[in-house]
Each structure stands twice: as structure tokens, then as C-alpha cells.
Amino acid sequence: MPFTGTLPGLSSDDSNQFESALKKFVDARELPLYKIMAYHLGWVDQNGEPEPAVVQDRSHGHLVLSVAKSTGSDNISAMPYAVAVEMLYNFLLVHEDVQNANTERNNRPTIWWSWGPAQAINAGDGIHAMARMSIFEQRNASGPAADPRNISMALEALDNATLEVCEGEYLDISYQERAAVSVDEIVTVARKHGALYGISAKLGGIASAVDDEVLDALYRFGNALGTAQNLNIDLKALWPDSGTERTEVQRGRLQSKKKSLATAHAIENGTPTTRRRLGEIFMKRVLDPADLDEVTSILAETESKVFAESRIQTLVDEAIETLSSAGLSADQQKTLIDSAKLIIG
């Protein structure tokens, strides 16, 4: 399950400020199109009527604010960047729900399920276009955040990260139809998806106008944590935390034959019999629940869960290591590392 709380470096006041800024940004627009977005973001029901806020993952926006705070900036300077990256993350979710035919997210019907795929693709495109708009407002701000060079760097970072996620998504989808996917290929895909947390951390640094070397360290910190989270999502889909059922989104990934670190490990390291059994399962068009049980029992034999856990731990170590070169105090580093661990899950 994605982390839906407030990160250690932030107060509930910070978190509320962020939610208000995000909501104000969407609510400022009038058409029913924006009600669909507000529904997805958890503020209104399908009729556009306010409902008790649905608690959702806001860790991308929160990470921007937390890094900004750690590097000497404040919420005012960082907020437009936090809103931008949160919008980007959500445009990707809206499209992923169409791509994987997810009927539910956060225990509510997805946009495509409620309004059809055409409206969902369009709503996602709209969120994508809006993502940068909050940053243009920075031009009217004061201080380093309003520096045209910083604004331009932030905009470019957002587009580069988005394109990298699309590259990862291309590979992820194309691997669905292949049985032989290597551990390295899986990590490459996860690295590309990790670009989004990479820029979340970097944008926090841009808000504080830190120098390029620190920005680079922050990016690599966020990228390592995002990569770890991406790999962990698939691990938890295969082996949900005790006492929890697989969610719709988790089942969707497995049944559509998305590959994971653990399956790639088993494909690379299993006995010929193991590999043939996995191959037979992955030859089916769509997997059913019994197939998923079969896959996890094969992966238990190859000790692929342990392998995946250890590979993810390596990425956590990498995040800690890179952060140490970002010139932060020990306390600030600890706050961000604790945040990373919560995000990774």
C-alpha cells in the first residue's frame, strides 16, 4: 500500500497547506473536466459533490516540501514545485488505470471505469498540461525561486523525468509478453520510474537555490528511493503484508503479467523445470488467481523473495550514501532517510 501519511520532516500544518494549495490549483477552474480531476484527487464524489477527503498518497509533493525545508527554503517557495510534481504523478496514475484496466484505486472506482476510457485519457492529458502551470506563477514570486534560470531548470527537469517514466512504461508493457526478462532489465525500468521521486527531491533543492552538485545528490537520493519503491510495489503485490488482501491495482499488475524483480530472478536462476513452469504460466493471455498462487510458490523455491528484499536494501543504502554528499546536517539527513523508508514501504 502506498504511504498516505505526513512525512517525518513535515508538520500537519505543512501537510494541510499543501493539500489546500493543490485543491485551490484545481478548483480555480470551472468546467466539469476539473470535477473529474477533483474526484480523482479525492475531494468530491462522482457527482462533483464534496465528500470527506479520501486519504491518498501525497508523498511526491511532501518530499519536495521536506527537502526544501532541509535545504533552507520554505513552503511558499517550494509549493508550486510540490503541486507540479504531485500533478505529474497523478496524470500518470489516471493513465495507468486505463492501461491496466484498473476498476478501483483507493477503494473508489477509477476515472475510466466511471467516465469511460476516452474521458480518462483526456483528463490525464489535462492534468499533465496543468502540471507546469503552477511553476509559471513563480515568475511573480520573489527571491531565488523567481529566478528565470531556476524556473527554466525546474520545467526542464519535469519534462525529462516524465519522458523517462514513459521510457520505463514502454519497457514495462513490452515485457508483459516476454517470459525472459532479466534482473538488470527490471532494475532499469524501476530506475526510470524512480525519476519522479528524483525530481521531487531535486525540485525541493531548486526552491532553495542550492548549487548544482547538491541538486545532483538530491536527484540521485530521490531516484534511489523511487527505484526501491517501484521494486517493492511488485514485491508487496506478490506477497501482501500479513493480514492484508491484494488490492485491485496489485492484482491488475500481476494478472497482466507485469514482470518483477522476484520473477526475473527466478527466470534467471531457476532450474530448467522451474523456468518451464513459469514459462507455461506466462504463455497465458491473462493470469487467474490460481496462477498467481503457483507463481508465488515457485518463487519461494528459488528464494527470489529474499533476493528481491536484499536488492531493495541495496537501493536504500544507495539513497543514504548519496544523501551524505548533499551537505545536510545529520538530523536533516535522518529526517529524509526516515521519509524515504516510509515511502519505500
Add this chain to the structure above:
Amino acid sequence: MPFTGTLPGLSSDDSNQFESALKKFVDARELPLYKIMAYHLGWVDQNGEPEPAVVQDRSHGHLVLSVAKSTGSDNISAMPYAVAVEMLYNFLLVHEDVQNANTERNNRPTIWWSWGPAQAINAGDGIHAMARMSIFEQRNASGPAADPRNISMALEALDNATLEVCEGEYLDISYQERAAVSVDEIVTVARKHGALYGISAKLGGIASAVDDEVLDALYRFGNALGTAQNLNIDLKALWPDSGTERTEVQRGRLQSKKKSLATAHAIENGTPTTRRRLGEIFMKRVLDPADLDEVTSILAETESKVFAESRIQTLVDEAIETLSSAGLSADQQKTLIDSAKLIIG
């Protein structure tokens, strides 16, 4: 049929330069994801092998170059903007093909038809993210085009136009399920889609660093022509030019009950009998070819074709009128008006 030639203000050399710049921009990237984009743009076949270039509509990019030339700039300054808007236009086409389930475009299978909807949504998202990247390169240029204020204005104009197109698309899709759609509502949707030609003209002016008043006139010129083109597309779908069959894209729009200026006119002005007949047709889930014949014969009775043609002519007049305040010579105005007429079709 969209205009696929070279606009009057441009030489074949200009057109070749543009095509090379666009191709270089996509080819600079390595992954198979970019082969899918190159396929869509008409340069390679489905296996990524070069094939004789498929002639496609490049009128958005060409309009940028043509306006830049008219306002005193050159291809070097305008090219990144021309590439940007052409990419935006193409991301929208890729998604439209999924949304309308078009199997063919330019007489070739669409991306979703060849690689599935998930890859098509993702490829479109990638093109969307790339659209602005050519503009970031402007920072290293010289002259007014490299002015951070101009770059920032161009980026913001692109996102605003994209969001406006999404607003139009939302309405267009939601009108599919309604019988009662007014002429004003149809024109509003077309205006929103016209935003893309609006910024094409504006970006040409930004490349020449003209003042805000001229930029505004250029935007309104492009918007009027884009609005007229959008309305004319539906008119031609209902009544194809003599000697031509309906294309897959035209049929797709009609069968999915997209409303047009002519149908809205008939709904507003038809007799109770006419309206009831149209209502019965639009109550079907999907229309078949016989329904389309029935619709066009009803629209003949209500003289809705004549009405639509006259409304489109009003927009042509509007384009001519607004261009007259852009401070161009009579010759330059004539070139752009001739271009507009070719684009409108």
C-alpha cells in the same frame, strides 16, 4: 482531408528543413519507444525500418515558420517552436486514435491498432513531454529567441493551449451522449480546439519578438482559422468532397455520434418531426452507415449544410480582420490568408 502540402509563404527548402529538424529531434533518442513515434510521424514502418516518407499534415509547424518569416524572423529562431507545436498536435492525434478507436490514419494502422492501447497512451504521453524540450534548447541560442522571457512565454502558451484543447475534448466527448447540443456549444468546442493554431501563429511571432499587441492579433488569427478548420472537418465528414470516400477517421467521428455545426443547427431549427427522427438515431449506441445516410438527408431538408458553410465563412472573415491589426504588409497578410484557407480546407 487535412492539408499536407507546403504553405504558400514557404519554399520546399523551408519545408525540408522543418522535416529534418522534426526527424532529428525524435531520432536523437535510442529506445524502441521512439521508433513507435517515428512510425506515427511517417518515417519508418512498423518494424522500425525506413520507408518512403508518408505525406502528412505538418501545417502547425509550417504556420509557425510562415508567421515567423512574415514578422521578420528566420527558420533558425522559429524551428524549436515549430517542432514543439507539431509534437503537441501529434500527441493529441495519437490519443484521439485510441479515444475514437480509429484503426487507420494516413492509410496506415494507428499506434493503438499495432501496439495496443497501453503503448499508444504511453507513446502519446511521451510525445507530450517531448513537445517542450526543443524549446529548452533555445536557451543556448542567440538573439531575441533566447530571451528567457520569450522562452517562458512560449512554454506557458503551449500548456495553456493544450489544456484548452483538453477542455474542448471533454465537451466533445460528453456531447456524444446528448441529442440536444446547440450551435453555440459546438462553436465553443471548436474555439478550444482552435487554440493549437492560435499558438502556432503566436509562437511564430514570439520567434520574431514582436510586441504583445501583435502577438494577440496573431493568436486570434490562428484561433479563428483553427476554429474554422475544426468545424469544416465535421462538415467534410458529413459531405465528403466529390469523388472521395469517407476516411476511417471521418467515419469514426460520425459513428461515435460526435456532434457538428450542421447537426446542432438541425436540432435547433428542425421541425418537431425532424428533431424526433434525429433523436431516434442518436439514441443508438453506435451509428451504422445507413444511419449516416439518414442523418445527411435530414440535414439537407433543414438546409444545415448551407448554414454551416456560412458560419465557417464568418470565421474566415474574422481571421482576415484580426490579421489586419498585426502590422504586416498587404503581401504578407495575403500569404497568411491564403495559408489559412488551405488549412481550413
